[in-house]
Amino acid sequence: xxxxxxxxxxxxxxxxxxxxxxxxxxxxxxxxxxxxxxxxxxxxxxxxxxxxxxxxxxxxxxxxxxxxxxxxxxxxxxxxxxxxxxxxxxxxxxxxxxxxxxxxxxxxxxxxx
Amino acid sequence: xxxxxxxxxxxxxxxxxxxxxxxxxxxxxxxxxxxxxxxxxxxxxxxxxxxxxxxxxxxxxxxxxxxxxxxxxxxxxxxxxxxxxxxxxxxxxxxxxxxxxxxxxxxxxxxx
Numbered sequence: 001x002x003x004x005x006x007x008x009x010x011x012x013x014x015x016x017x018x019x020x021x022x023x024x025x026x027x028x029x030x031x032x033x034x035x036x037x038x039x040x041x042x043x044x045x046x047x048x049x050x051x052x053x054x055x056x057x058x059x060x061x062x063x064x065x066x067x068x069x070x071x072x073x074x075x076x077x078x079x080x081x082x083x084x085x086x087x088x089x090x091x092x093x094x095x096x097x098x099x100x101x102x103x104x105x106x107x108x109x110x111x112x113x
Numbered sequence: 114x115x116x117x118x119x120x121x122x123x124x125x126x127x128x129x130x131x132x133x134x135x136x137x138x139x140x141x142x143x144x145x146x147x148x149x150x151x152x153x154x155x156x157x158x159x160x161x162x163x164x165x166x167x168x169x170x171x172x173x174x175x176x177x178x179x180x181x182x183x184x185x186x187x188x189x190x191x192x193x194x195x196x197x198x199x200x201x202x203x204x205x206x207x208x209x210x211x212x213x214x215x216x217x218x219x220x221x222x223x224x225x
Contacts, residue, residue, distance in 0.1 A: 030211045043203060043216040086156070090211045098163060099171050100146060100210045103156040 003027050006087050006104035013111050019074040021107045023087030026068065031090040033101065034061050034072050038083045046072070046085075077111045084108050115140045119204050119217035126194055126224055134189045134220050136204030142215075144207045145187040146171070147179065149200040150219075156203070162187055163210065194224040 004025045013019050023032070034046040047054050047061040049070075054061050058077075063070040074081055087104040117138045126132055138145065146161035148171075158171030162181040176198055178190040187206075191198060204217040 033214065035214075035216075041201060041219045041221070043205075043219075045213050045215065048213045088156075098169065098210055099158050099161055100144060100207065101148075101156075101158060101205075101214065103148075105153075105155040 002104070003091075003102050004087055004089055004104040006085075006107050008107060009105070010108045011110070013077050013109070015078060015111055015113050017077050017111075019077050019081075019109065019111075021072045021085050021087075021109070023070045023072070023104055024068060025070075025087075025089050025102075027089065027102070028092035029068075029089040030092050032063055032070050033088040033090070034070075035086040035088060036083050037086060037106070043086070074109075079111045079113050082110050115215070117204055117206050117215050117217040119202075119220050122218060122220060124220060124222050126222070128195055128224055129193050132191050132194060132222075134191075134202060134204075134222070136187045136189065136217055137185050138187075138206040138215070139185065140206060140208070140215065141184065142206035142208050143184070144210050144212075145181065146205050147177070147187070147189045148203045148205065149173065150203065151200050159189070159202075194222075196224050198222065199224050 007022045037043045058075045060073040084106040086106045088101045120135045143164045147159040148156045150156045157173045160179040162168045202220045205214045207214045
């Protein structure tokens, strides 16, 4: 079983729609990250959060530590939002490993005009 | 401009020919890491470094070496590349282990 699960795997939306991408994880964490990967391949960090909610423009990220769940919302979606969105967690320190990111497999979003 | 720079962006090589992918950051970050991205498997950590001269294996270290002689540089070395190392590679840095990660542009490696 993957330690970080995302849903859906693929998502097609019409321009203007409200979009939600979900992320569940099974390990203790010190932080959760939402990343964006455009077709060109580059990865940028959208959010890093350990509690509550963060907002940046039309993007909102929430996390529920008790339920081990996070959501990424995009309001008023636009074709330029088309990308792969990746959830990643920084696990709590256990077992001696200090690796810093465990990734979900990503959600491919396509926003049609 | 704060950035992580990887070179080369694209590389085609032959089995067994040693290669190095360079990674440099200008943000004075302590933590640096290498990942590979494969279809269906997503991103996986190869090696990481907590600081100068401190490196450790990630989830998929076989066939790779790293070094961290200076804070800004973290090269990835494939001493004898094999076709199963064909992948998209990313270097990333962060101030500490649990702070925001900044990624390089990626290196697409093909081993034939």
